[in-house]
Amino acid sequence: MPGRKYTLEERLEVVMHYLASDEGYRLNSARFNVPRTQVRIWVEAYDAYGEEGLRPRDKSVSIDPEIRIEAVKVVLSGQMSRTKAAKKFNVAGASPVAKWIKVFNEQGEEGLRSLKVGTKSVSYMAEHPELIEASEERSKEQQIHELGRKVKRLELRILYLQKLKALVR
16 A cells, blocks of 8 residues: 555554554554554654654654754664664654665765755756766766776676686586
């Protein structure tokens, strides 16, 4: 059921049933026709923030840029997963964290600070051509790096085939 919205009451019912019963995520998922991972996320949110953690979030509410930066750095350093970072920083799931990581990789901390809710980063970049140039430069460097890895792989393949041919003789 991708994209289905659940009311606070539905979320609470699922979580309360999970906590009150011996059924695991899978059985609760089947009972309430909710994805298993969603049940787990709701239970974790309830454990961490109580009923407040289950409230649907207003899309127009922006997360503080410093929290975005901290969440991205924690994930990129390998200290925690996107899902755990979302839980720790009270973000509505791993998707926003993934988006922040993408923006951070393309534009750095300044990109996260200037990220506007509900707008595409392209429109912001259109207003700032210097960011487009910097992004293209990073893109070129990334392409060069990827091509270098591809060449190395092909060289190793050729070497392997030559050795195989020598063994067959």
